[in-house]
Amino acid sequence: MDYFAxxxxxxxxxxxxxDPEIMRIVMTSVVISLAASLIAxxxxxxxxxxxxxxRFPGKRFIQHLLNTLMAMPTVVIGLxxxxxxxxxxxxxxxxxxxxPYAIIIAEAILIFPIMxxxxxxxxxxxxxxxxxxxxxxxxxxxxxxxxxxxxTRLAILAGIITGFGRAIGEVGAAMMLGGNIAGYTRTMTTAxxxxxxKGEFELGLALGMVLLIIAFVLxxxxxxxxxxxx
Amino acid sequence: xxxxxxxxDIQMRFADTEALNIESLVLPANQSTALLGENGAGKSTLxxxxxxxxxxxxxxxxxxxxxxxxxxxxxxxxxxGFVSQQPYLLPGTVRDNLRLALKLxxxxxxxxGDLIEQALALVNLTNQADQDAATLSGGELKRAAIARAxxxxxxxxxxxxxxxxxxxxxIRQLEQTITQFAAEQDKTVIFSTHDxxxxxxxxxxxxxxxxxxxxxxxxxxxxHGQCRELxxxxxxxxxxxxxxxSQARHIAIDPSQIIISDQPLHHSSMLNRFQGRLVQIAExxxxxxxxxxxxxxxxxxxxxxSLQRLSLHLGDTVWLHFKASAVSVF
Numbered sequence: 001m002d003y004f005a006x007x008x009x010x011x012x013x014x015x016x017x018x019d020p021e022i023m024r025i026v027m028t029s030v031v032i033s034l035a036a037s038l039i040a041x042x043x044x045x046x047x048x049x050x051x052x053x054x055r056f057p058g059k060r061f062i063q064h065l066l067n068t069l070m071a072m073p074t075v076v077i078g079l080x081x082x083x084x085x086x087x088x089x090x091x092x093x094x095x096x097x098x099x100p101y102a103i104i105i106a107e108a109i110l111i112f113p114i115m116x117x118x119x120x121x122x123x124x125x126x127x128x129x130x131x132x133x134x135x136x137x138x139x140x141x142x143x144x145x146x147x148x149x150x151x152t153r154l155a156i157l158a159g160i161i162t163g164f165g166r167a168i169g170e171v172g173a174a175m176m177l178g179g180n181i182a183g184y185t186r187t188m189t190t191a192x193x194x195x196x197x198k199g200e201f202e203l204g205l206a207l208g209m210v211l212l213i214i215a216f217v218l219x220x221x222x223x224x225x226x227x228x229x230x
Numbered sequence: 231x232x233x234x235x236x237x238x239d240i241q242m243r244f245a246d247t248e249a250l251n252i253e254s255l256v257l258p259a260n261q262s263t264a265l266l267g268e269n270g271a272g273k274s275t276l277x278x279x280x281x282x283x284x285x286x287x288x289x290x291x292x293x294x295x296x297x298x299x300x301x302x303x304x305x306x307x308x309x310x311g312f313v314s315q316q317p318y319l320l321p322g323t324v325r326d327n328l329r330l331a332l333k334l335x336x337x338x339x340x341x342x343g344d345l346i347e348q349a350l351a352l353v354n355l356t357n358q359a360d361q362d363a364a365t366l367s368g369g370e371l372k373r374a375a376i377a378r379a380x381x382x383x384x385x386x387x388x389x390x391x392x393x394x395x396x397x398x399x400x401i402r403q404l405e406q407t408i409t410q411f412a413a414e415q416d417k418t419v420i421f422s423t424h425d426x427x428x429x430x431x432x433x434x435x436x437x438x439x440x441x442x443x444x445x446x447x448x449x450x451x452x453x454h455g456q457c458r459e460l461x462x463x464x465x466x467x468x469x470x471x472x473x474x475x476s477q478a479r480h481i482a483i484d485p486s487q488i489i490i491s492d493q494p495l496h497h498s499s500m501l502n503r504f505q506g507r508l509v510q511i512a513e514x515x516x517x518x519x520x521x522x523x524x525x526x527x528x529x530x531x532x533x534x535x536s537l538q539r540l541s542l543h544l545g546d547t548v549w550l551h552f553k554a555s556a557v558s559v560f
Binding site: 127129130132133134135136137138139140143147150151 | 278281283310312316318320321330331334336378379
């Protein structure tokens with residue numbers, strides 16, 4: 001018990017004193033997750049809006065596929081990309097393995113279905129008169145999508161935040177593809193895993209606290225968004 | 231008559247219900263037309279087709295002389311302004327909404343200012359231009375939606391139930407806006423309503439819809455039932471008809487064809503004679519509308535002089551007479 005309390009106090013002091021290693025790991029995590037969220041959002045939002053607005057053969061199948069991908073374990077994505085990026089893999093020449101880019105790609109793939117699904121839900125739950133009004137005002141495909149995104153922006157933003165939350169808490173793919181290289185690909189989650197395996201709790205606990213704070217801020221923002229939508 | 235719309239063989243079904251079945255319909259250009267019908271008669275479905283928001287499941291529609299096979303072109307879309315029954319304004323101010331309409335219709339940016347001011351002035355909403363659309367009252371919202379629809383100066387204005395949920399003052403304002411737009415600017419206005427007198431008051435002519443079909447019959451005194459051997463059974467009363475149509479499910483009687491008297495007219499050619507109680511007297515558009523309960527409710531229209539001569543009061547017993555040939559069967 002004493003040991004745990006000491007570790008907790010040490011962790012707290014690491015955060016308060018803005019320990020350089022903690023800061024580096026947090027920044028790596030945040031930058032990687034932000035980049036992954038940005039890439040996923042740029043692809044998932046237009047795809048989600050287009051899918052919600054149009055009827056086409058195979059739509060139901062894609063919906064099922066998205067639901068399946070949402071539940072895909074991160075280690076499976078890690079495994080697949082490892083195979084692609086390793087020296088013998090088809091993309092081995094790109095030299096992406098054990099770089100932050102590999103983690104960004106993995107996390108973007110991981111959160112793409114989440115963001116796309118939440119965008120589809122956002123558009124489907126918007127006022128049904130939105131689309132007919134835009135149609136009657138002569139909106140063509142692209143302006144229609146722009147206006148629908150504008151009108152449902154809060155719900156879509158909630159989807160982006162949910163995706164970011166998932167990315168920053170991800171550990172399996174980050175470990176497999178990043179290699180947990182200090183100062184380069186070491187993220188909060190991989191650092192926690194490493195520190196725990198070494199039996200050193202202070203740094204891991206401090207990073208855990210930062211993660212919890214981030215999760216709290218994200219959840220608080222989400223509920224604020226939901227309140228302003230209602 | 232120059233047609234603005236020509237509809238051929240239009241059919242629309244939702245689930246198992248026939249929403250619209252129009253063999254042929256021509257709507258005239260540069261005039262105002264009222265689409266009359268009860269709730270569920272197919273007015274909104276027809277309005278959505280005319281606005282090209284939905285496509286007919288069967289049949290085709292021409293705008294002007296051009297058949298619209300898939301989607302209308304940008305220029306054709308620009309000819310039409312549509313205001314739905316419960317208009318939706320996008321987030322932002324009233325002006326933002328008008329500006330968006332102009333942008334979507336690809337109107338040159340330099341003209342935005344003038345067009346917005348003109349549209350807002352026509353609906354008397356200049357003072358609310360910079361108000362957040364979410365804070366508008368029901369009447370203001372409807373007027374803002376009309377301003378948005380006319381901002382890009384379409385030559386056809388489609389209004390779906392524009393008078394619903396409005397108080398008398400706003401109804402009058404809106405009637406004025408519609409007549410002004412139609413008459414002064416020589417435009418086509420097509421609006422749907424269930425109020426026949428209102429349609430008569432502001433539209434050049436009207437089209438009645440019953441169960442998704444176009445009928446020439448007036449829509450006051452509309453009864454549903456079954457026809458057997460020149461007798462129509464509503465379930466409450468039996469009405470003599472002149473057309474033997476066993477397939478017919480509806481009849482309608484023009485209120486101006488109903489004769490009101492305080493005594494039964496025994497020596498008359500009119501086959502239909504009902505005794506009833508006067509339950510409503512209302513003045514509308516210079517005429518007097520009476521509502522008489524004879525088992526079914528009948529609307530009759532008489533002149534103010536007749537009302538005076540018969541010295542009618544609420545609760546009086548009166549007699550209704552009309553010819554079998556005054557009954558439209560469909």
